[in-house]
Amino acid sequence: MDVFTLLYDMLHLMVLLSIVISGLMVIxxxxxxxxxxxxxxxxxxxxxxxxxxQAPDVAIAEAGVGAALTTAIFIFAIKGTRRxxxx
Amino acid sequence: MxxxxxxxxxxxxxxxxxxxxxxxxxILHGHLTPGGGFQGGALxxxxxxxxxxxxxxxxxxxxxxxxxxxxxxxxxASAGFLGLTAGFFFFNFxxxxxxxxxxxxxxxxxGFVHPNWAPLFSAGTVSVMNIAxxxxxxxxxTLVVVAMGLFSFAGKEGE
Numbered sequence: 589m590d591v592f593t594l595l596y597d598m599l600h601l602m603v604l605l606s607i608v609i610s611g612l613m614v615i616x617x618x619x620x621x622x623x624x625x626x627x628x629x630x631x632x633x634x635x636x637x638x639x640x641x642q643a644p645d646v647a648i649a650e651a652g653v654g655a656a657l658t659t660a661i662f663i664f665a666i667k668g669t670r671r672x673x674x675x
Numbered sequence: 676m677x678x679x680x681x682x683x684x685x686x687x688x689x690x691x692x693x694x695x696x697x698x699x700x701x702i703l704h705g706h707l708t709p710g711g712g713f714q715g716g717a718l719x720x721x722x723x724x725x726x727x728x729x730x731x732x733x734x735x736x737x738x739x740x741x742x743x744x745x746x747x748x749x750x751x752a753s754a755g756f757l758g759l760t761a762g763f764f765f766f767n768f769x770x771x772x773x774x775x776x777x778x779x780x781x782x783x784x785x786g787f788v789h790p791n792w793a794p795l796f797s798a799g800t801v802s803v804m805n806i807a808x809x810x811x812x813x814x815x816x817t818l819v820v821v822a823m824g825l826f827s828f829a830g831k832e833g834e
Contacts, residue, residue, distance in 0.1 A: 644709040644710075645709040645710060645711075645714065648701065648709065648710050648714040648717075648718070649713060649714045649717055652714065652717030652718045652720070652721050653717050653721075653816075656721035656724060656725070657717070657720060657721055657724055657816060657819075657820060660721075660724045660728060660820055660823075661819070661820060661823050664820070664823040664824045664826075664827045665823065665827060667827045667828075668826065668827030668828075
């Protein structure tokens with residue numbers, strides 16, 4: 589196997605594992621601000637995955653909307669209510 | 676809305692220009708490179724949200740933004756309907772025509788040939804529609820973020 593193919597597959601696997609880990613962090617955190625920041629990180633990693641799968645068009649849209657705007661709207665919504673999730 | 680610390684405000688002042696220019700680049704090169712009206716508009720809207728979060732400025736001209744959103748939609752629709760004058764719906768009547776607006780001729784591709792190689796102002800109504808969609812997305816998403824921020828702040832005030 590070519591060494592560049594091996595490196596490419598390892599990068600791909602690392603990005604996919606990071607998406608799963610950040611997604612688990614989103615649903616397990618009780619602090620909602622931390623959870624929305626983790627959701628933004630998940631979106632950024634999904635955008636990197638789109639770029640690896642050669643869809644740069646979708647990657648730009650995902651980075652702009654998912655990582656920046658959704659996080660801002662979530663944080664504004666959390667500021668209007670309580671910060672911590674109960675039980 | 677209260678404004679954030681001086682570190683955030685300084686970084687916002689530094690980063691505002693480059694991100695804005697990059698969004699405008701993606702909108703204008705929509706027919707040549709990846710991206711287009713929606714992607715560049717989302718980038719510019721995210722930098723507007725950054726400005727709103729950092730400075731907490733409430734003096735947004737909401738009537739003007741609403742009007743600009745309508746202008747974007749009307750430009751898109753009329754660019755589609757004006758194609759009826761030259762042929763059919765969404766006909767690209769500007770590209771390669773005599774009207775001096777986004778009508779540069781594409782030279783013959785002998786020698787160096789690259790998939791993205793063409794003059795910038797050569798796409799006719801495609802560029803017009805990209806700019807219209809970009810305007811629409813910038814103003815619409817900025818209005819969503821500003822409305823969300825002002826509503827959440829008003830809820831805090833009422834308690």
